[in-house]
Amino acid sequence: MGAGASAQGGKLAEGTNDIEAFKKSLEEAWAYNDGEQQQDIVNMLKAAQKFVGEKRRELSVGKIDYPPANEKLEELWKLCDYNGNGFSSLAELDKMIVENFPEYDNKPAVMRAYQCIDRNNNGFISKREFRDFFGYLDYFTKLWDKFESIDDDNDRRISYEEMKRHSKEIFGRELSEESATILFHSLDRNNGGKILFYEWVAYQAALDRKDFTIDKLPFE
Structure with missing residues (x-):
């Protein structure tokens, strides 16, 4: 300090x-x-x-690698499914993250990772679905950390000015006004005048060729 x-x-x-x-x-x-x-x-x-x-x-479970070994997955699942009903809700998953993985404790990333593994859209996840959770969580957390570093006024949205100011960090080069305007409008999918995290994820996922369905993820 x-x-x-x-x-x-x-x-x-x-x-x-x-x-x-x-x-x-x-x-x-x-x-x-x-x-x-x-x-x-x-x-x-x-x-x-x-x-x-x-x-x-x-x-509790020691060092976690991804994908987790079977014995680690079992220990992690017990932390998550603490009432032992064979399924985990978002609240149970979030509790496990808050208490054991505070470096991943950001709700936008947790929510998106959860929805990616809830393949049958029933609002709960099984142990089989849980196996993929940390891979998605790590990916969305990295996207959120980058998004947050660009969001200078901490309003959970990226303005045109913020995008242009951080253009070298985002795109690897400084942008002209014309290029910045074109790129901003391409990221601003709902034409709301700000880039939301949902839109940031859509942009990055396309670059990374991720196979999850963007429209399934929460819009904010």
Whole structure:
């Protein structure tokens, strides 16, 4: 965290188990700093959340590779289908992610991964469908992370100005006004004036030649 990242010597309160004291320390640090340093606080808390998730995961199922080995899949499925009915709802899946995989805890990616594996569209997933979940989740999380890095004002939409400003990052080159306008309209599928995550996924999936049905995914 930067040198000016809190109200007390650039650090948050240390050596305390008191939740209220910690929250007060965060409040003081947040009020003391500007937007860039506030983002440092957010990044630190995300790193702490990820650390806790990794430690929990080590205690439960250990390192997960994709595709998961059968024994790992069984352990993961038990975390997900904790009521043992043989199916998992989105809420159960989300709980498993929040508690064990916080680095993947973003609802747009989780929702899309879930809907890709719910092949019979009944609102629940089976263990067989679950096998493919982490592959989709990793893919959509990477798309969401890129989308979020371009969305400078954090409104979950990409404006023309944001797209043009990040054009080298997205397309590998700076764009002229004419090229930027053409590309923006090609991504803005509903002509709403902003690129939604749904539209961003459609664009990237076409480039990556993914075989899931875009129109099945939620529109936002």
